[in-house]
Amino acid sequence: xxxxxxxxxxxxxxxxxxxxxxxxxxxxxxxxxxxxxxxxxxxxxxxxxxxxxxxxxxxxxxxxxxxxxxxxxxxxxxxxxxxxxxxxxxxxxxxxxxxxxxxxxxxxxxxxxxxxxxxxxxxxxxxxxxxxxxxxxxxxxxxxxxxxxxxxxxxxxxxxxxxxxxxxxxxxxxxxxxxxxxxxxxxxxxxxxxxxxxxxxxxxxxxxxxxxxxxxxxxxxxxxxxxxxxxxxxxxxxxxxxxxxxxxxxxxxxxxxxxxxxxxxxxxxxxxxxxxxxxxxxxxxxxxxxxxxxxxxxxxxxxxxxxxxxxxxxxxxxxxxxxxxxxxxxxxxxxxxxxxxxxxxxxxxxx
Amino acid sequence: xxxxxxxxxxxxxxxxxxxxxxxxxxxxxxxxxxxxxxxxxxxxxxxxxxxxxxxxxxxxxxxxxxxxxxxxxxxxxxxxxxxxxxxxxxxxxxxxxxxxxxxxxxxxxxxxxxxxxxxxxxxxxxxxxxxxxxxxxxxxxxxxxxxxxxxxxxxxxxxxxxxxxxxxxxxxxxxxxxxxxxxxxxxxxxxxxxxxxxxx
Numbered sequence: 001x002x003x004x005x006x007x008x009x010x011x012x013x014x015x016x017x018x019x020x021x022x023x024x025x026x027x028x029x030x031x032x033x034x035x036x037x038x039x040x041x042x043x044x045x046x047x048x049x050x051x052x053x054x055x056x057x058x059x060x061x062x063x064x065x066x067x068x069x070x071x072x073x074x075x076x077x078x079x080x081x082x083x084x085x086x087x088x089x090x091x092x093x094x095x096x097x098x099x100x101x102x103x104x105x106x107x108x109x110x111x112x113x114x115x116x117x118x119x120x121x122x123x124x125x126x127x128x129x130x131x132x133x134x135x136x137x138x139x140x141x142x143x144x145x146x147x148x149x150x151x152x153x154x155x156x157x158x159x160x161x162x163x164x165x166x167x168x169x170x171x172x173x174x175x176x177x178x179x180x181x182x183x184x185x186x187x188x189x190x191x192x193x194x195x196x197x198x199x200x201x202x203x204x205x206x207x208x209x210x211x212x213x214x215x216x217x218x219x220x221x222x223x224x225x226x227x228x229x230x231x232x233x234x235x236x237x238x239x240x241x242x243x244x245x246x247x248x249x250x251x252x253x254x255x256x257x258x259x260x261x262x263x264x265x266x267x268x269x270x271x272x273x274x275x276x277x278x279x280x281x282x283x284x285x286x287x288x289x290x291x292x293x294x295x296x297x298x299x300x301x302x303x304x305x306x307x308x309x310x311x312x313x314x315x316x317x318x319x320x321x322x323x324x325x326x327x328x329x330x331x332x333x334x335x336x337x338x339x340x341x342x343x344x345x346x347x348x349x350x351x
Numbered sequence: 352x353x354x355x356x357x358x359x360x361x362x363x364x365x366x367x368x369x370x371x372x373x374x375x376x377x378x379x380x381x382x383x384x385x386x387x388x389x390x391x392x393x394x395x396x397x398x399x400x401x402x403x404x405x406x407x408x409x410x411x412x413x414x415x416x417x418x419x420x421x422x423x424x425x426x427x428x429x430x431x432x433x434x435x436x437x438x439x440x441x442x443x444x445x446x447x448x449x450x451x452x453x454x455x456x457x458x459x460x461x462x463x464x465x466x467x468x469x470x471x472x473x474x475x476x477x478x479x480x481x482x483x484x485x486x487x488x489x490x491x492x493x494x495x496x497x498x499x500x501x502x503x504x505x506x507x508x509x510x511x512x513x514x515x516x517x518x519x520x521x522x523x524x525x526x527x528x529x530x531x532x533x534x535x536x537x538x539x540x541x542x543x544x545x546x547x548x549x550x551x
Contacts, residue, residue: 072357115355136357145362155358156366163355 006033006064008156010164010342011054012071014292015043016187018050021339022063023320030320032339034063035329047147055151069157069164069341070144072136074189077160078105078112079134079203086129087118097133111138115159119201121278132200134160161337162203166195168340169288172314173197178285179275181268182314184337185291185299187211192271194284202275206267211293214260221252233257234294234332257295261302268303288314292334319343452516456494459510463503466496474541489543492517497533501525504536511540518543 007023007030017039024033036057041049058066078101085091095109097116102109112135119130136158145155165184173180173195182193183206190209194202215229224232232253272284287309289300296313304311316322316330316339329335356363453469460466474489494511498504504525512520517540524537 077357113357113359115357117355134355134357138359141357141359141362145358154366155362157356158358159355160357167354 008067008069008342009034009058009063009065010069010071010338010340012161012164012338012341013040013047013050014073014187016040017334018054019335019338020054020057020061020063021316021335022342023339024064030343032316032320032322032326032330034058034061035316035326035335036061036063037329037332037334047143048150051147051151051153054148055153058153066153067156068148068153069159070148070155071161071164071337071341072140072158073161076140077134077136078107079132079160080104081119081130081132083128084116084131084133085127087116087131089127093131097131098135101133101135107137112136113138113141117199119199120196121201121280132203134163157341159341162191162193162200164340164343165290165337166193166200166340167343168319168336169195169290169314170198170343171319172286172288172312174285174310177282179279179282181271181275181284181287181309183209183264183268183287183289183303185209185211185289185293185296187215187292192267194271194275196279201279202271204271204274206264208263209267211291211295214256214295215293217259218253218256221256222249224249229253230293230332257298258302260295261299262306264299264303265306268307268309272307272309284309287311290314290333290336294331294333296333452492455514455516459514460496460507461503461510463499464496464507465498466494468495469493470495474543489518489541492540492542494538494540495536497528497531497535499533501527501534504534504538507536508538511538517541 005025007025009020009022012019017037020034020036022033022035023030025031038053038057041053057063080101082097082100084093084096084100087093093116094114098109098112098114101107101112101114114133114135116131116133119132121130141158144158148155162184166182169180169182176197179194179196179201181202182195184191184193185206188210190206190211192202192204192206192209193200218229218232219225222229222232232249268287275284276282287300287303287307289296289303289311290313291299296315300311300313303309314336315333316335317327319336319339322330358366449471452471456466456469470493471490474491476488498507504522508520508522511517519541521539522536523539524535526535527533528535
């Protein structure tokens, strides 16, 4: 019998809610171990207060260990594409990237922790490589570390939400050399990522893709509170629900959903065209839709039908075995980035 | 590049140090436990080996003891048989040749004495005698008979004493027999055994 190893607890703190997910591994098999989601005290609640609540939830919900991997929100990450000497050149690439980011974001480059990776595109000049650089200021990371330290938790990783999400989608990516578009639908700040092999080669905002637009419109046409729209959609899509919607409401919400999906088509086509142009005619082979709500599947169906891409929703059940007790929460969506943050790939990432 | 850890490098190094410390602690504890278990096993094995060896040795000694006991028993019975044989042989071999004594008596009695009975036996050691004397053995000889007169008895006693065979000659009884007009007598003599083994 193989004794399970537990991944770190991945945490995503958005303006409205906190999501936690932890996987456990038995051999090569990943299983969802624990899951939790709760609303923040308010959008500007101090992190110390949220950390104390997170520690309490982790104790009560059976999370193993105290090691955390924290997803950074877009406002906490400085990221840009830049021309740098190749990583293999031995040049101080990280320092150069920090200096560039410091200049771009008007901050002290010595107070930045930088991650740099090369994008496989032809460089504009000889002896240079196109790189993606992402940085987090020590002030931000130390605030997170101190808040969780105070709550008795041990922060072992802070990383951009996008890399955590892309890592979570690894089992569903297209084959080596092919590019997969990962569409991340969020209440605010939806993005589209291009992932090739294990590298993010594209990261751009998805204009018109924020879910709050869908929820607002669905609330208007259905007459339900905007906060309940996710539940309406969930019930509409066949998941468990108690709202007992009438047919007219169902049709109205469905029409809103279709309009929202159609609004994404142009953005997706633009991203595909950009990828084709940037990567020497290489086309997008697959599209994965992830969402903070339950709407990923119908939108994937819609986008797949229109763009002729291999489009599908990507959820927790695609990367790990989900026990029946956690399934109702898992199907609501939104845990993929948190699970990806704690998705252990190395022994040191285990609890 | 799907792992972009933006944790400050100092924190990451501290975490790595902590992990290493935990790992080493685990390795050390595991090693210590393994060594302890191995030592205990070796010790137990050695103890059981020693115990087994001792048990084996004990069994061997017991077997040897039994064998020796049997040998001793056999030797004892053989010795008893030998002793019996020896005693029988001695009884035969050590018996004096009393025919010489009888011949001598015949010569010493002369014409005036008739011997009625000669009795002899082992002399009993004197209870008051010294241990050396106790060990000394001999024979008593009692001679009864008739003589023509008292003088004949006396002469016969003197001849016995002068023969040198007896160490002591005592005329214990001498009385006239009115019916036969003869004198009945009884002479007790002693032959002391001077040999070291007490054998006559």
